[in-house]
Amino acid sequence: MSFSYLRRYELTQRHRPQIMVDFRRHDPESGRAVSPMTARANVVVDSGTDVTLLPERYAGGLGIDDITALDEEPIFGISGEITCYGRVHLDAYLCGNWVDVPVYFYRSDKRVGLLGRAGAFDALQIAFVNRRWLLYLSPVSGT
């Protein structure tokens, strides 16, 4: 299987597969970007997470001043339930393409974001070789 991107994560905290991703807002109807600002976030590529989760801090830079004005959604994990707010459709810059990714924001400031499956994993083929801390990525054909 061939891939066009390689990320190494041997140096990250606990060898977590983190990548930097640029996010921007777009109009869900036209698909056009609605803000010239992007938020660049470090996120863990997490196949066990249903949707992408970002700390509230990034919302302001994307033109979302008050995340509590969004719909409240409980999101469950092994550590319990956290209240998230969304969902917002953002573009995420992945493997050279802007990809439509549904995103929820959470209020904790003390966690990095998670790149979940919805949208992102649909647009990519991903392979981990965890033993070497390598993450291979490619856009799925047609995206």
Place this chain on the structure above:
Amino acid sequence: MSEPARYVYEASIPSDPGQGQSTEAEYEASGRSTASGPVAVPDPAQPDQSVESDPELVWLASDQAKQFEGHWVALNPDTGEFLGLADSTPDFRRWQQEAATLVFVEPPGYRTGT
């Protein structure tokens, strides 16, 4: 978002247990090609793509980053250079306006997704 020359990577699973824990230096020295590891083949026919680690992640792995565990920091998006703390909302917004990359420096410890 500058992107260096594109490669095509053939993902493969290392078969030699002794080769499993390669270091960054070994990986670089290998020319990104080892007998049992991933093989990177330059593909000049393809447009530019991203290959290297993000500078921000390189900084997060540095000794300097350890001083800021549990904090938000502003980094130069091109070089990964530390610019300043961004814990407070005013500082965070100020760095945003200066187009800095803002990241949270995770403290040590295991984590789950949520």
